[in-house]
Amino acid sequence: MMYRWHAGYVAWLMNRISGVLITFYLVLHIWVIHHLSHGPETYKKVMDILSSKIFMFFELALIGVVLYHMMNGIRIILVDFGNAVWSHKTVFWVLMAIGIVLYVICVWELAGGFLGLIHHEASAMQIAP
C-alpha cells in the first residue's frame, strides 16, 4: 500500500510522532529543571544522572528528533505562507540537509566539540557577573 509509505505521509507521521515525543520530553524537562530551585546539591545529583552515557545518548537522539520536527515544521510553514506548495519535495530535502548540518554542529557543540573548546573560556568570562 503505497500511500502508507509515501514520502509526504511519512514526513507528516514523523512530524506528529516527533511532536508528541518532544512534548513528552518538555514536560519531563520542566519537571526536572525545576530542581534548579532546590539548590546546587539536588541539581548536581539530577545532573549527574542526566549526564551519564545513557542519558547523553537519549539527549542526542532527542536533538535529532527536535531538529527533524523543526525542519519539517519550517517546510510546512513555507508551504503555508511561502511558495513551497509547488516544490515541497525539494524543499523537504534541502531542509533535511540543513537539519543534518545543524545536527552535526549541535552534537559537536553540546558534546564539547570545537566551538565549545574554543569558546568555552571566553563565554564563561562573558557571562560572569
Place this chain on the structure above:
Amino acid sequence: MKFELTYHKHDVVVVGAGIAGLYAALKTSAKVDTAVLSKVYPTRSHSGAAQGGCAASLGNMMEDHWEWHMYDTVRGSDFLGDQDAQELLVREAVPVMYEMEHLGVPFDRTEQGRIAQRPFGGHFGNFGKSPMMRSCYAADRTGHAQLHCLYEQCVKNEVRFYNEFYALTLIIKDGVCQGVVAWDVNGGGLHVFHAKAVHLATGGYGRCWKITSNSMANTGDGLSLVMRQGLPLEDMEFVQFHPTGVWKHGMLISEAARGEGGYLINDKGERFMENYAKAKMELAPRDVVSRAEQTEINEGRGIKGQDCVHIDLRHLGKEKIITRLPQVRELALKFVGLDMIDSPIPIQPTAHYSMGGIPVNLDTQVLRDTGKTAVPGLYASGECACVSVHGANRLGTNSTLECAVYGRIGGIKMLDYVCKHPGHDDLPEDAAEMAREEIEHLLSTAGTKSGVRPVELRDRMQETMSENVAVFRQAEDLKKQVGICQDLRQEYKKVAIDDGGIKANTDLIEAIELGHMLDYAYMIAQCALERPECRGAHWRTDHPGRNDKKWLKHTLAWLHGDEIRIEYKPVVITRFQPEERKY
C-alpha cells in the same frame, strides 16, 4: 425471488444526467419537485467528454448572425434537418450560452473579457463563404465544464438525485406517461417513480459498434424504453463516423490534430487524401475523410494490411506538438503507448454521434406518429432525441448546443405542463410488471451453464455492425445484418449471466443493456436498408447520390414484436431550399 417495490412520487422525473437532462432538471427544479435518475453518477455522464466546444453566433471574434449559423446547420444536415427546429436551435443558442456563463461555466475569454470562440469544421460566415469562429470553449474540456456546472446548479436547487438507478421501463397508461420503473444498481431493488412528467435524456447509442468514441454507458437505453411502448424512433440510419479514432480503442483524437497539419498515411506511405479531396486534403469534412480511410483499409492499404491508417504529425516538430497538441499527444501516449513526436499513430473511423432518436416536437414532447400527436407527460432531449436539428449529419459543436437548448426548453415546457396538472393520476396496478419480469428472468439464469453468455452476442453484434452498417453500406450487407440482428435477438432469449446477486450486479446491467442494443441495432440496420440513397452520414455504395425527390423525408420506425414497420414524414423546410452539398 420477489422484490419489494419502493414507490417515489415527484412532479418531474428526468432520466439521464448529461447536459440535456440536467438543464431540464435545472429549469423545473426552480419551482417543482424534481428527481433525476442516472445510471452513472451525474458527473460521469458522457457529456463530460465533449471537447471542442459549443456553437453560438455570439460574434465575439468576428461578425456573426444566427442566419449564418442556421445555414451551416441546414447544409450540414444535408437538408434532412427540420428547419423550424434548426432555427430555434441557433436563435436560442445565444441567450443559452449567456445563461451558461451566468451559471458559472468557465469559458475561455477574449481580451475584452467576453466568451472566446474558435473555428470548427463546417461553420462559416456569410452563408458558407468565409471561415468562422463560433465555438465557445473552455480549453479542450468544454463538455466537462458545462456538465459540472449544471450538476452543481441542480445540487443548489435541491434536485433529488437517484444516482446509479437504471431506468427499465416507462409507465404509460391510457396513452399518458405516469412515470418510470428503475433498478437500484448499488442496493438492488425495484423502484417505481410516479411522476406528472418524465423527461428522457439518456444520450447516444454508439455502443452497438465495435469501434466507437462513445462511453460504455451509451447503450441507447432511452430508445428501447420508448420503442418497447410501441412508440416510433426517427432517422435511426444516420450515425456519424469520426475519422480519427484511436485504433482498436475508438476514443477520439481531436480534430485539432488534422487542423494543425497532420497527415493521413496508408501502408505505402502515401498521403492518400490526394485521391479523395485534392483541395482540402485532410481537412475535408468528417464523412469524406472517414470514407477515404475506409476505402484504403478495404482495398488492403491499411497499415500492414490491418484495419487502420496512420496519422502522422512528426513533420510538425516536437515544439509544435508539445505546445499545440499536448492533450492529443498524451492520449496517444496513454492508449497506444506511442509518442507522436517520433511515431505515427494508428487510427480508424469510429462511431461517434447518433443523429436519430426519439421523435419529439419543438416542445420536446415525444411524438407517437408521423403527424403531430404527442404522448402527454413524456419528453425527450439531447442525443437520444431527434427534433431533428442534425438531419443526416451533425456539425461539430452543435450537439452539446442541442442538449442545452432543447434540454432547457424541455424543462420550461414541463414546468408549464406540471403546473397545469395539480395531482398525480393513478398508477396502473401492474406498473412494474414488465421490469420485474426482465430482472427476475435474468437473475434466474445466473449460473446456468447452458445459456449463451451476453458477451458472445455483444461481440457478434458489434463486429457485424462495424462490418455491415458502417461508413459504407450496401443492400446485401444490410440485409445480412438485419438477419443477424434477428438471430441475435432470438438468441438473447437464452442469455445466461454469471452473477445472481442483488447488490451492485453489473453483470445484470450489462445484460439488460445488451437487450436494448440488440433492439435498436436491428432498427438501424433495417432503416439503413430501406433508404437507398446517399445523404449525410448514410452512404449507400449501391445507390450513389442524394435523391431529394424520393428521400427528402424522415424515417419513423416501430418495433412490433420481431417486426419493424416503417413510415415516413416530411422534412420541415422554411428558409433554405435543398441544394447540392459541396465544401
Place this chain on the structure above:
Amino acid sequence: MMERIFRIFRFNPETDKEPYYDTFTIEVQDTWTILDGLNAIKWHHDGTLSYRRSCRHGICGSCAMMINGKNDLACEKQISSVKGEITVEPLKGFPVTRDLMVDQTHFFEGLRLVKPWLINHTAPPTDKERLQTPEDRKLLDGTWECILCGACTSSCPAFWDNDSFLGPAALLKAYRYICDTRDEGLDERIGILDSKVGVWRCHTIFNCVEACPKDLNPTNAIVQLRRRLIQEKL
C-alpha cells in the same frame, strides 16, 4: 499478446464475510489499459467482478482505483507500465460496495457542503455575458478540470483518520468558486471551510497531489483557502 497476472480485491457483502483476493491470469495485448484487462476478466472469466467505468479515456472519473498501491484511473493506466503481478484494489477510505466499487455518497455530500455553485448577488446583464479578463480566467486553471474521481480524498491520511473531514476534492471545488472573480460567496462558505471539518484538518501531507490522475494540486487550493480565511478572520 502476453500473459499477465491480475490480483484483484474481491468482496461481495451478500455472500462474503471477509474480503479476499482473486488471481486471474489473462492474455493481454500490448496496447491494453488496466480497464481493458478488467473487462477481459469480467467478460471472459468471471462475470461477477464489479467495477465502475464509462468514458474509457480519463474524463468521467468512474474508474479510479488503487493499482499496485497507487490511485489511478484504470482506463488510463497502460498494463505495460506496470511490472509484475498487477494488484487492483478499491479506493481506500470509502466503504466498499462490492469488489472495486466504493460508496461515494459521503464524498459527494461533502462536496455539497461547500456550496459548489457560483454565488453572485448582482443580477447578470440580461443579453450578454459577465465580463472576465483572460488573466482572471486563468486563476481558475488547475481547479475546474477536476473530474471528481475521488482519488485524492481517498489517499488523504487526514481523511482516513477522520472521515468527516471534507477532503481535498471538496476543498479544491470550494477554491474553484472562491477564486472565480465572478463569485461573491466567500462569506457563505466561510462557516464550513473554517469549521472543524474544514481546511484546518489538512496536514499538508500531499498524498492528494501525488494521487491526482489529472495532475491537479488540491494542496495548493487548501493553502490558498487558508490564506483567505486568515485574511478574513485576523
Place this chain on the structure above:
Amino acid sequence: MRDRGIGSGGVMGWFFQRLTGIVLVPVLLVHLLTMHRYHDHGLAWEQVTNLMINPYWKALEITFLVLALYHAFNGLYALFQDYVKSSGVRLVLFSLTVLGGLVLFIVGVVTVLSIQSPGLVGTAGKVLP
C-alpha cells in the same frame, strides 16, 4: 461516519501553531546551544545560575517556555481533534490540555524566577515539591 456539524473553527489554533513554530526556531536553538552542554557533565549549577541571573536570559527562557508549552499543547489538541470522535471526550481533553499547560507554565516560571543570584536558592523553590 461522524457527523459534519459545523463546529468551532480552528483558524487561531492553526495560525498560532505556525507563528509559535517559527519563533521557536531561533529561541529553541539558542536554548539548546546554551543550556544543553554535555561536556563536563552538563552545565554546572553556577554556569546556569550565572546565565539565568541576567534578566534577558530570564525573559528568553520564559518566552521559550510560553511558546513551547502553547505550541506543544495546542499540537496535542490538534491530535485529539483528529482522532477523538466524541465531542464530549474532546471537551474534557481540551480542558486537560489547558490545565496541564497552565500547571507546567507555573512550575517553569517559578523555576526561572527562583534564580535570584549566582549560587543562591530562591525561596520560591520551596513552595513546590
